[in-house]
Amino acid sequence: xxxxxxxxxxxxxxxxxxxxxxxxxxxxxxxxxxxxxxxxxxxxxxxxxxxxxxxxxxxxxxxxxxxxxxxxxxxxxxxxxxxxxxxxxxxxxxxxxxx
Amino acid sequence: xxxxxxxxxxxxxxxxxxxxxxxxxxxxxxxxxxxxxxxxxxxxxxxxxxxxxxxxxxxxxxxxxxxxxxxxxxxxxxxxxxxxxxxxxxxxxxxxxxxxxxxxxxxxxxxxxxxxxxxxxxxxxxxxxxxxxxxxxxxxxxxxxxxxxxxxxxxxxxxxxxxxxxxxxxxxxxxxxxxxxxxxxxxxxxxxxxxxxxxxxxxxxxxxxxxxxxxxxxxxxxxxxxxxxxxxxxxxxxxxxxxxxxxxxxxxxxxxxxxxxxxxxxxxxxxxxxxxxxxxxxxxxxxxxxxxxxxxxxxxxxxxxxxxxxxxxxxxx
Amino acid sequence: xxxxxxxxxxxxxxxxxxxxxxxxxxxxxxxxxxxxxxxxxxxxxxxxxxxxxxxxxxxxxxxxxxxxxxxxxxxxxxxxxxxxxxxxxxxxxxxxxxxxxxxxxxxxxxxxxxxxxxxxxxxxxxxxxxxxxxxxxxxxxxxxxxxxxxxxxxxxxxxxxxxxxxxxxxxxxxxxxxxxxxxxxxxxxxxxxxxxxxxxxxxxxxxxxxxxxxxxxxxxxxxxxxxxxxxxxxxxxxxxxxxxxxxxxxxxxxxxxxxxxxxxxxxxxxxxxxxxxxxxxxxxxxxxxxxxxxxxxxxxxxxxxxxxxxxxxxxxxxxxxxxxxxxxxxxxxxxxxxxxxxxxxxxxxxxxxxxxxxxxxxxxxxxxxxxxxxxxxxxxxxxxxxxxxx
Numbered sequence: 001x002x003x004x005x006x007x008x009x010x011x012x013x014x015x016x017x018x019x020x021x022x023x024x025x026x027x028x029x030x031x032x033x034x035x036x037x038x039x040x041x042x043x044x045x046x047x048x049x050x051x052x053x054x055x056x057x058x059x060x061x062x063x064x065x066x067x068x069x070x071x072x073x074x075x076x077x078x079x080x081x082x083x084x085x086x087x088x089x090x091x092x093x094x095x096x097x098x099x
Numbered sequence: 100x101x102x103x104x105x106x107x108x109x110x111x112x113x114x115x116x117x118x119x120x121x122x123x124x125x126x127x128x129x130x131x132x133x134x135x136x137x138x139x140x141x142x143x144x145x146x147x148x149x150x151x152x153x154x155x156x157x158x159x160x161x162x163x164x165x166x167x168x169x170x171x172x173x174x175x176x177x178x179x180x181x182x183x184x185x186x187x188x189x190x191x192x193x194x195x196x197x198x199x200x201x202x203x204x205x206x207x208x209x210x211x212x213x214x215x216x217x218x219x220x221x222x223x224x225x226x227x228x229x230x231x232x233x234x235x236x237x238x239x240x241x242x243x244x245x246x247x248x249x250x251x252x253x254x255x256x257x258x259x260x261x262x263x264x265x266x267x268x269x270x271x272x273x274x275x276x277x278x279x280x281x282x283x284x285x286x287x288x289x290x291x292x293x294x295x296x297x298x299x300x301x302x303x304x305x306x307x308x309x310x311x312x313x314x315x316x317x318x319x320x321x322x323x324x325x326x327x328x329x330x331x332x333x334x335x336x337x338x339x340x341x342x343x344x345x346x347x348x349x350x351x352x353x354x355x356x357x358x359x360x361x362x363x364x365x366x367x368x369x370x371x372x373x374x375x376x377x378x379x380x381x382x383x384x385x386x387x388x389x390x391x392x393x394x395x396x397x398x399x400x401x402x403x404x405x406x407x408x409x410x411x412x413x414x415x416x
Numbered sequence: 417x418x419x420x421x422x423x424x425x426x427x428x429x430x431x432x433x434x435x436x437x438x439x440x441x442x443x444x445x446x447x448x449x450x451x452x453x454x455x456x457x458x459x460x461x462x463x464x465x466x467x468x469x470x471x472x473x474x475x476x477x478x479x480x481x482x483x484x485x486x487x488x489x490x491x492x493x494x495x496x497x498x499x500x501x502x503x504x505x506x507x508x509x510x511x512x513x514x515x516x517x518x519x520x521x522x523x524x525x526x527x528x529x530x531x532x533x534x535x536x537x538x539x540x541x542x543x544x545x546x547x548x549x550x551x552x553x554x555x556x557x558x559x560x561x562x563x564x565x566x567x568x569x570x571x572x573x574x575x576x577x578x579x580x581x582x583x584x585x586x587x588x589x590x591x592x593x594x595x596x597x598x599x600x601x602x603x604x605x606x607x608x609x610x611x612x613x614x615x616x617x618x619x620x621x622x623x624x625x626x627x628x629x630x631x632x633x634x635x636x637x638x639x640x641x642x643x644x645x646x647x648x649x650x651x652x653x654x655x656x657x658x659x660x661x662x663x664x665x666x667x668x669x670x671x672x673x674x675x676x677x678x679x680x681x682x683x684x685x686x687x688x689x690x691x692x693x694x695x696x697x698x699x700x701x702x703x704x705x706x707x708x709x710x711x712x713x714x715x716x717x718x719x720x721x722x723x724x725x726x727x728x729x730x731x732x733x734x735x736x737x738x739x740x741x742x743x744x745x746x747x748x749x750x751x752x753x754x755x756x757x758x759x760x761x762x763x764x765x766x767x768x769x770x771x772x773x774x775x776x777x778x779x780x781x782x783x784x785x786x787x788x789x790x791x792x793x794x795x796x797x798x799x800x801x802x803x804x805x806x
Contacts, residue, residue: 021524024524024525025523025524027551027552028512028515028516028523028524028526028552029516030551031512031548031549031550031551031552032512032513032516034548035508035509035512035513035548036513038509038548039509039513049513049516049517053516239729324768324769325767325768325769325771325773325774328769328771328773328774332741333740333741333773334741335736335737335738335741336732336736355729355730356729356730356732356733357717357730357733357770358733358771358772358773359769359771360733360741360773361732361733361736362732363729363732364728364729364732365729405732405735405736408736409732409735409736
């Protein structure tokens with residue numbers, strides 16, 4: 001434990017893998033979106049990519065939040081205003097971090 | 100241990116295995132170099148094998164050869180003049196029917212474009228010899244379709260052999276019957292068991308390496324750098340393989356993988372199609388006492404032994 | 417002793433053993449002429465064209481059976497890769513776009529990585545690229561230690577040292593990549609500066625210092641003793657000041673210096689062939705060390721190109737490599753063999769028959785010195801931690 005964060009629980013490896021995959025996808029979609037904004041129109045015009053991407057981002061963000069909601073209910077994780085949960089992907093440990 | 104010296108009398112001598120034949124007009128060996136080669140072999144107790152081209156040799160060379168009495172490999176066109184030599188034929192170019200008599204040994208090289216004729220070529224050639232060494236050529240260009248065709252043709256050849264064996268014939272075919280008789284690797288072993296001397300007196304791993312640097316000379320002696328890489332134990336794919344009849348051709352290895360000790364996928368697949376066909380042939384003939392005595396060949400669930408040693412994965416077998 | 421176990425092993429890299437490493441050689445040019453650099457053919461002429469990079473990406477993404485790893489690290493290398501930051505940016509965008517369009521599994525598990533001399537790190541285009549790819553990017557800046565050492569080796573073509581220019585970029589870099597590591601190279605001339613350099617880099621805030629002694633045939637009698645002396649005094653400083661709690665130096669590794677089992681420990685050290693490097697003209701190489709600008713004695717060794725695809729036959733020797741098949745008898749019999757490294761590219765470069773199966777062993781005395789110093793270090797650390805003072 002340090003001043004910024006303390007451990008409040010842990011998830012199973014399978015649960016860890018679920019949120020890790022969602023986290024990776026959420027980041028990848030976000031950075032693809034940033035790339036598309038800067039790309040020349042002719043490079044992306046051929047595909048209905050924007051619509052698909054935006055829908056994908058919304059769906060992934062929803063699944064991501066749902067995972068935290070469901071796991072926090074299941075495991076009864078502490079929640080304090082001004083703090084957020086975070087996971088260590090190496091161990092599956094859950095921490096409460098001061099923001 | 101080195102036991103043979105191959106003497107390339109003519110750089111345009113036809114190839115007797117996988118490497119390409121030299122293009123003419125070739126350089127022929129002088130009587131002086133030939134005499135030195137004979138002496139070199141005698142001092143080291145090496146058996147001589149002469150590789151003839153079609154260019155006539157000077158009388159002095161013929162005298163040296165007559166005195167030494169070596170084995171010889173000759174182009175099909177010279178078979179009549181060299182009744183004790185092993186003739187080399189190229190399927191589609193040379194007519195086995197023109198070879199006089201029945202030879203103890205015959206070499207047939209099969210170009211890729213004649214692959215569909217493999218069984219027919221073997222059928223004709225076996226009428227002229229009791230042992231046929233067969234070399235499919237350009238195997239580095241074999242596609243998966245070619246490999247499948249090769250497998251089908253091997254099946255036909257196995258049928259021919261089975262019929263002969265049931266009639267009591269003692270016919271050997273390198274790509275099928277050799278594996279039956281072996282209990283360990285029996286490869287070409289160029290550079291280890293034999294070296295080749297070129298007309299200029301320089302030594303090479305085999306005739307296929309004629310233009311790829313020498314490994315010594317008749318006057319300077321033998322100097323094979325990295326000779327350890329010719330040994331089976333330093334060939335990670337081959338060391339775990341039991342296609343014991345495979346030539347493990349270092350010329351093809353070098354050409355396709357850039358290493359002496361690593362075979363191409365095609366070389367491995369061909370050898371394993373041969374091994375598998377031999378396995379089935381032995382099963383088919385198990386009721387014959389001569390075959391029942393041979394150790395069964397185990398079934399394998401792979402064709403390319405490379406797949407058993409690498410976790411790198413090359414996406415196919 | 418959990419803490420010691422953690423200290424004794426190198427940190428695993430991202431998705432280690434699961435990620436394919438694909439390297440774009442975007443340029444063969446560099447602003448520096450580092451004296452130990454193996455890239456002997458630096459030139460401003462050969463730079464990658466975007467069309468070539470796209471063709472390579474398309475081929476790789478199409479051939480899923482050949483590139484079946486669950487994750488990928490797309491790496492950009494030079495020369496100095498940031499000289500081509502605009503190209504890198506466009507290649508990265510194209511990769512992201514194509515991964516998504518094709519529904520490729522790597523979209524959910526990729527990273528971009530580059531290693532730079534740091535000179536252009538503050539360039540606005542570089543900073544824009546970092547911001548755009550923040551969660552998928554790792555950047556290493558090479559700083560070689562104290563000014564004397566860095567400026568001895570990492571010089572501009574006119575001979576000036578590059579320390580000041582690089583050190584000026586470190587605060588920004590460490591803010592953006594707090595856990596980043598630097599890569600230090602040791603050759604003959606800079607042996608006396610190892611201890612001070614490691615301590616200096618830690619003092620600058622670089623928590624992990626990865627050090628390699630060069631594999632080339634440059635070592636002189638007495639160099640091994642010099643290396644050992646430097647490591648012994650570094651070991652004392654680390655243990656006495658408790659620096660092991662926060663910092664890491666790759667020269668200290670408790671897994672090195674043990675005998676290796678001929679059957680169980682027969683794997684190759686080097687990852688060449690498992691990774692793929694793409695040259696400026698779209699040629700594929702087993703790693704950058706086999707590309708034309710790395711070669712002085714042998715021909716470059718390509719394993720295909722982005723037009724015709726991978727030549728899988730040429731890859732087979734790399735994937736079949738074992739420790740025993742390439743090692744001379746003294747290495748096979750060595751009782752402190754673990755951790756003794758080799759570079760397949762240098763082995764090839766120095767070989768007698770243009771083979772990757774002939775191990776160069778110039779590093780042998782330096783490995784032995786490192787093993788002796790490690791024994792001293794871990795013994796001291798064990799005694800200290802065993803006394804419960806961690």
